[in-house]
Amino acid sequence: MRRLGRFLIRRRWFVLAGALVFLVVAGALGGSVEKRLSAGGFNEGSAESSRGAALLEERFHTGTPNVLLLVETEEGDVDAPAVAEVGRRLTDELAAEPAIAEAYSYWSLGGAAPLRGSDGRSALVLGRIPGNEDQVREGIEGMAERYEGEDGPVTVGVGGAAEVFRAISEQAKSDLQKAEALSLPATLVLLLLVFGGVVAAGLPLVVAALAVVGTLLVLRLFTAVTDVSIFALNLTTAMGLGLAIDYSLFIVSRYREELRAGKDVEAALVRTMQTAGRTIAFSALTVAVSLASLLVFPMAYLRSFAYAGTGVVALAGIGAVIVLPALLAVLGRRIDRFALRHRPPTPVGQGVWHRVAVAVMRRPLPVIVVVVALLLVLGGPFLRIELGLPDDRVLTEDAPVRRVNDELRRLFPNNEAGALSVVAEGDVDIDARAEDITDYATRLSEVDGVARVDAVTGFFADGALQAPAIELSERYGNDESTWLSVVPSVEPLSAEGEALVADLRAVPAPFDVLVAGDSADLVDAKETLFARLPIALGIIAVLTFVLLFLMVGSLLVPAKALILNLLSLSATFGAMVWVFQDGHLSGVLDFTPTGVIDVFTPILMFCVAFGLSMDYEVFLLSRIKEEYDVERDNEHAVAVGLERTGRIVTAAALLLALVFIAFATSEVSVVKLIGLGLALAVLVDAFVIRATLVPALMRLAGRANWWAPPRLRRLHLRWGIYEDEPLSVLDLPGAERARHLGGSPGPNDPEEAEWPAGRT
């Protein structure tokens, strides 16, 4: 770090020019990345549901209908000639849409009862856009504008999974722009206050620009080889800004501290690099590890956060450790130009955080008991977390697609659009095995939660044939094979929907089958996520432990950091379940509780929040360790460490929380949850954990904090991370680091050599 610091000072213009070139190139190449990003990536290709859907498309050119027109009339019923005429026309129009592969309706099927509402005044037109999530997303574009509204005697509303998906992504996109527009001015004001001057406040923005624009280039490169989710952009901007502020604050504070201590610009900068620079490099590594663990999941959606997260952390780290020092070298003491105020620093031992630490350490046990109890109570609801997939109810009640789907829930007890497909895996001769198919369909229709089973041999409900095969039934079979459609009577994306999938899969089939559909997607996604979760957690725990051990050289401190992090995160998750699953505060926050939490969100939040918490932990522990190494006094080290990092971590956490809280203004409840959850995680960690549990536990453990078995201590001495010490001899004129040592290696037999004398 010392050499890097000197290099950056010597070559500051070169470094800055390089950064500028990088920014321009990354902007030019990565700027257009959004077009190449995918709105999907939630499914895994090898899951049963995905294979079933692919087979259905390949062999039968069909699948679950994902476009739905709700046709309602105020005049008479849906069989009135004028209404029927419009209904048939709408069906033809929909079928003629280039994106639509098939379309049918109550009217085109000759008055199919399941497609008529219970009030007799509404009926459905169903259509399907084939392909992956991106093709569906592109295909649905503009349909709401074309079909929604009054059409002669009827009112048309557009619903279905494709429109819900489009509405959620559109809303999320505009909400995020709103959130950024809201948080930016507030962030700028806070930056001015925290950095104490116009010039200084501009520095984190430079680092943020490098991190965010650089990550766009990283994502652009990834799009050349794999699918990348569009949601990765949101993580990029939020974390890019957040980490740039964190890291810049750490560097700038230390630099000012060294200048105030009387050092010249060069010495102050070198010392800053040796201390804060090293801590940041290390902290960026721990955050990156936490985010990279998302790579163990096969879904492109989660993997994209790993690409964006590690990219943005690495670039924010490089920006803060390489570009920022070069900027400081150019600015010198002008960093305080246009300063808002010149507050003299509080002398060591008199700061608020010092007093907090001393007070807590006076009564460690009661503090631990009370705070842990509080966090456990907060975390309690987490134990009953119900994971699901988001549906239209993540939108507010006045969203058009939400209104349509709410009407569907009210008027159509059977969920036609949520039908599950049971697809034969191999070849099936439908004529020879008609009896087997009928038997199987009958058994499927007996399962709880099934409204109706449609098969090539007829329509089945409650374990009996309801109606024989009609022309429509031919779609369930061809020369090669067959499939069955199972219409549920339960909400597809719910615990009942999941139970239904399990029950259907358990029904003995006459041939190998694959169960596909929305509920099956949910079941398979959960299975994959839960199977990989322990691996991701294991990687995070082991690597973080190893990294922290390399930093502090003891066993207890890293273990404690991990446990405290988990405690703070479970409290955050508990609060999130209490709010978003149970629906408390749903009025204030304006969302509809669906009784489930999106299955991807906790995993994503865990990895992001864990990384950010570790970030603060590393800042704090590195300073405590620095003090402990000098005085070997545990309590003193904790109090001084907390005091020295107190202002920085407080400011950084508040700024980061502000960036996240802006997300809570979103009209999509999943985005609200992520924003509030991460803000809460950061605040709990920065204030509750840091102010109470860290000092209390450090005090209680005493010297044991720093213990490690001799073998590990040696290992740490050899490979651990040590702070560069300031060596005055290196500042002497003509002093240089010896690259090659001259002369002989000294006396040949050291045992016999004369003892040197003249002690100093």
Added chain:
Amino acid sequence: MARRQDLIDHLKNVPLFSRCTGRELRIVARHAEPVRLPAGSVLFSEGDQGDAFFVVLGGSADVRKGKGGRRVNTLGPGDWFGELALLDAAPRSASVVAVDQLEVAVLGARIFRTLLRELPSISERLLAALAGELRDARRYQDV
């Protein structure tokens, strides 16, 4: 790596590290900073606060004391100096000046104390050396 090995080769011939195992020498070499100084460099002056410990790898240095800078000793390859001010945190008891081009391995105060704590083979040798000096000092007193 070659540079690190070069440093290890030099260090293992220093009496202070003679009882170190290969692994311990690698630890010392990892933390030591090899520094080359021109003749006439004042490594530190009497009364300074100590921030490092030095082992002479090549060249020579004078130890000077008092107002006139009376030379009390000359140090050469294998000699070490600077530990007293780190052990008791008192100011430097003498000045050290490079006679000709000097090569030293420098250990920061903090890591020096850590190594003494963690590697008894070094602290024992250091104690033995200090004991020898104490003996010499008493002998002079008796005379």
